[in-house]
Amino acid sequence: MSVNxxxxxxxxxxxxxxxxxxxxxxxxxxxxxxxxxxxDQGENAFFVSLGAGTAVEHGAS
Structure with a gap:
């Protein structure tokens, strides 16, 4: 599984x-x-997103 x-x-x-x-x-x-x-440049300056290729790779059922 790859994670982005x-x-x-x-x-x-x-x-x-x-x-x-x-x-x-x-x-x-x-x-x-x-x-x-x-x-404001010093507040909420970034966020991180995670992803994988398919729902199966995410562990969704």
């Missing part, structure tokens, strides 16, 4: 300059926080 870990960095209007993907599966993605949501 992606780190998402939150920005305000600068996300396009911060995208990284390596051949071995390491990924950092940048997201622009929507203008209607509050944003």
């Amino acid at each position: 870990v992606v780190i998402h960095l939150n920005f305000r209007g600068e996300a396009a300059a911060a995208r990284v993907a390596a051949p071995g599966g390491f990924r950092v993605l940048a997201d622009d926080v929507p203008a209607h949501l509050p944003w």
Whole structure:
């Protein structure tokens, strides 16, 4: 089973300059926080998502 870990960095209007993907599966993605949501550079600056290929790999029944 493979597990994908992606780190998402939150920005305000600068996300396009911060995208990284390596051949071995390491990924950092940048997201622009929507203008209607509050944003402070020091708060909620990132989140991590985990994923696998199928529901069976996740252990779902």
